[in-house]
Amino acid sequence: MLGFGCGMVTGKAGMTSHSYWINTATAFDGGAAGPVPSRADAVVIGGGYTGLAAARALALEGARVVVLEGARVAQAASGRNGGQCNNGLAQDFGGMVAAYGLERARAFYRDFDDAVTTVETIVRDEAIDCDFLRGGKLKLAAKPEHVAKLEASAKFLRREVDSDVAFLDVAATRREVASDSFHGALLFRRSASMHVGRFGAGLAEAAARRGALLFEHAFVTRLERLGGTRYRVTSTRGVVEADRVLIATGASEKGPFGWFRRRIVPIGSFIVATEPLPADLRQALLPEARTCTTTRLIGNFFRTTPDNRLIFGGRARFALPGPRDDAKSGIVLRRSMIGMFPALAQTRIDYCWGGVVDMSADRLPHAGQHDGLFFATGFSGHGTQMSVHLGSAMAGVMLGMRSDILWDQGAWPAIAGHYGKPWFLPAVGAWYRIKDAIS
Ligand SMILES: Cc1cc2nc3c(=O)[nH]c(=O)nc-3n(C[C@H](O)[C@H](O)[C@H](O)COP(=O)(O)OP(=O)(O)OC[C@H]3O[C@@H](n4cnc5c(N)ncnc54)[C@H](O)[C@@H]3O)c2cc1C
Numbered sequence: 129m130l131g132f133g134c135g136m137v138t139g140k141a142g143m144t145s146h147s148y149w150i151n152t153a154t155a156f157d158g159g160a161a162g163p164v165p166s167r168a169d170a171v172v173i174g175g176g177y178t179g180l181a182a183a184r185a186l187a188l189e190g191a192r193v194v195v196l197e198g199a200r201v202a203q204a205a206s207g208r209n210g211g212q213c214n215n216g217l218a219q220d221f222g223g224m225v226a227a228y229g230l231e232r233a234r235a236f237y238r239d240f241d242d243a244v245t246t247v248e249t250i251v252r253d254e255a256i257d258c259d260f261l262r263g264g265k266l267k268l269a270a271k272p273e274h275v276a277k278l279e280a281s282a283k284f285l286r287r288e289v290d291s292d293v294a295f296l297d298v299a300a301t302r303r304e305v306a307s308d309s310f311h312g313a314l315l316f317r318r319s320a321s322m323h324v325g326r327f328g329a330g331l332a333e334a335a336a337r338r339g340a341l342l343f344e345h346a347f348v349t350r351l352e353r354l355g356g357t358r359y360r361v362t363s364t365r366g367v368v369e370a371d372r373v374l375i376a377t378g379a380s381e382k383g384p385f386g387w388f389r390r391r392i393v394p395i396g397s398f399i400v401a402t403e404p405l406p407a408d409l410r411q412a413l414l415p416e417a418r419t420c421t422t423t424r425l426i427g428n429f430f431r432t433t434p435d436n437r438l439i440f441g442g443r444a445r446f447a448l449p450g451p452r453d454d455a456k457s458g459i460v461l462r463r464s465m466i467g468m469f470p471a472l473a474q475t476r477i478d479y480c481w482g483g484v485v486d487m488s489a490d491r492l493p494h495a496g497q498h499d500g501l502f503f504a505t506g507f508s509g510h511g512t513q514m515s516v517h518l519g520s521a522m523a524g525v526m527l528g529m530r531s532d533i534l535w536d537q538g539a540w541p542a543i544a545g546h547y548g549k550p551w552f553l554p555a556v557g558a559w560y561r562i563k564d565a566i567s
Pocket residue numbers: 173174175176177178179196197198199200201202203204205206207208209210211212213214346347348349376377378379380381382383384397398399429441482483484485504505507508509510511512513514515
């Protein structure tokens with residue numbers, strides 16, 4: 129069948145369209161029944177990777193944990209992402225050294241390495257069947273002008289922090305990706321990929337198996353501080369008092385989290401998944417099954433799946449997800465995909481969906497305490513690994529077992545002029561397009 133089907137779009141509130149990952153995973157069905165208990169040692173608000181990893185780690189330490197998830201667990205960003213579990217920083221390492229100094233930039237970089245290992249360890253320890261594969265990542269030069277910078281970056285990274293990084297020239301890049309659109313690449317060998325829907329369901333099952341009570345459709349509407357870190361939390365499934373509360377609500381646009389909304393910009397990101405490709409075509413497109421990103425500011429990310437689909441995403445439009453915008457973004461993405469891979473001109477699109485990225489101003493994660501509430505957020509499109517790692521680490525902080533969180537950077541100022549609705553996004557999008565055109 130020719131063309132753009134995207135027949136999977138629904139208009140269900142809160143579920144803008146079907147993610148390939150959610151549609152091809154068995155949904156978690158171990159949610160707690162009845163009203164929430166009146167007391168808990170720890171309440172985790174939000175059942176994405178951050179909240180689930182924290183709940184699992186808290187329960188492993190013997191804490192009585194209640195997770196309050198406003199919808200279904202692992203079905204917001206955690207069930208709608210690109211399935212790339214990459215090492216390395218999203219930002220240029222040289223720029224990070226200039227901003228933070230070598231030691232801190234190195235520590236940031238290494239924490240992403242550790243985060244991939246945290247995911248790998250949980251997958252192994254909890255026997256989660258999610259096709260976790262250390263296949264490596266390619267950062268692809270989308271313009272000839274970007275090649276010199278990638279080559280210099282490779283040298284610097286190899287010398288200072290990651291001896292596994294390699295620079296690939298245009299010929300080597302062409303052997304990795306069957307496209308004439310790229311002029312060179314950086315290879316990060318420690319990066320991984322996984323089926324994020326099956327990982328999310330497996331992580332939820334693991335948390336429940338370890339003793340955490342997971343309440344779905346328990347939307348939190350009110351927080352009352354009782355003193356120190358003690359809070360009364362009101363949800364649509366009941367009220368619970370806890371000694372410690374973790375805010376793990378990602379880019380949540382609703383609920384009593386105004387302080388966080390002034391620090392996080394919700395940004396739409398969109399993805400399409402093709403029909404299963406003939407195995408030889410899939411093999412020819414990306415023979416090493418690596419994850420891929422491009423160097424443009426408004427770039428693309430893609431990978432293949434074990435069932436031979438191409439998953440192709442990007443910030444196709446500066447809009448938030450919804451059935452109309454997912455479909456429009458799908459059309460833009462399909463055009464870009466065919467531009468890179470003309471062999472896919474006749475390929476059907478089976479899925480298109482959008483999700484909301486929790487972007488911080490410095491594009492780094494933030495974690496710590498505010499008003500007695502613990503938090504971990506701001507993963508800025510690089511949270512498949514870091515949300516799991518930081519959620520697990522915050523459990524240790526909540527229990528007083530550690531205080532060494534790298535991403536707890538003390539004061540975290542609000543974004544000037546931002547009160548929750550990102551009115552400035554169209555202007556930012558226009559500025560990025562200009563920068564992409566001239567750099
Ligand atoms: C389209 C897209 C592509 C991405 N691709 C990648 C990728 O390839 N690699 C990568 O590393 N990262 C990627 N990311 C980012 C990654 O998915 C996230 O960083 C990660 O999933 C964040 O997990 P989380 O648990 O913090 O947030 P979420 O998964 O968003 O979970 C937050 C949860 O909080 C719940 N919640 C919110 N408000 C309330 C309330 N009031 N009461 C109760 N519950 C509430 C929500 O329902 C939600 O389930 C992508 C993100 C998107 C959207």
